[in-house]
Amino acid sequence: MMKLYGMGPTRSLRARWALQELDAEFEFVPINLLAGENRHPDFLRLNPTGKLPVLVDGDLVLTESAAIVMYLAEKYGAKGLMPTDLSERAQVYRWSMFAVTELEQPHWRIARHSFVYPEDKRLPEDIALAKDEFV
Numbered sequence: 001m002m003k004l005y006g007m008g009p010t011r012s013l014r015a016r017w018a019l020q021e022l023d024a025e026f027e028f029v030p031i032n033l034l035a036g037e038n039r040h041p042d043f044l045r046l047n048p049t050g051k052l053p054v055l056v057d058g059d060l061v062l063t064e065s066a067a068i069v070m071y072l073a074e075k076y077g078a079k080g081l082m083p084t085d086l087s088e089r090a091q092v093y094r095w096s097m098f099a100v101t102e103l104e105q106p107h108w109r110i111a112r113h114s115f116v117y118p119e120d121k122r123l124p125e126d127i128a129l130a131k132d133e134f135v
């Protein structure tokens, strides 16, 4: 059975949502980032960057939430999440890339400088710049 390593409100939500949307059988393996479980050698063997999500499907170990979603959509092609028509599929690639390269980056910068970084590393002026970029 496929295994998804993840934690509630993180990017692993994307993969979990796709699995549920596709009605796929999977085991969810919780990894507590706050407790540092992503730095355990067993987890680092799966993903040396120590990041979530990780999907394990047989011999395949896949990281990157957008890639996982697209992989699942193709694996369960009959469910219709991934269009069969190439030009429609191109739009899936386009909007997925747009989400992770254009939208997510400034959004994540806002989060880092608002509550992720320690207070002395936060740059309020970068929040303003990132907001402009996001818009």
Ligand SMILES: N[C@@H](CCC(=O)N[C@@H](CS)C(=O)NCC(=O)O)C(=O)O
Pocket (backbone or CB within 6 Å): 010, 011, 012, 033, 038, 050, 051, 052, 053, 063, 064, 065, 066
């Ligand atoms: N581009 C990656 C980003 C993965 C990522 O940064 N995951 C965060 C949770 S949302 C993480 O695991 N962070 C732990 C760390 O950086 O140590 C993806 O979309 O999967």
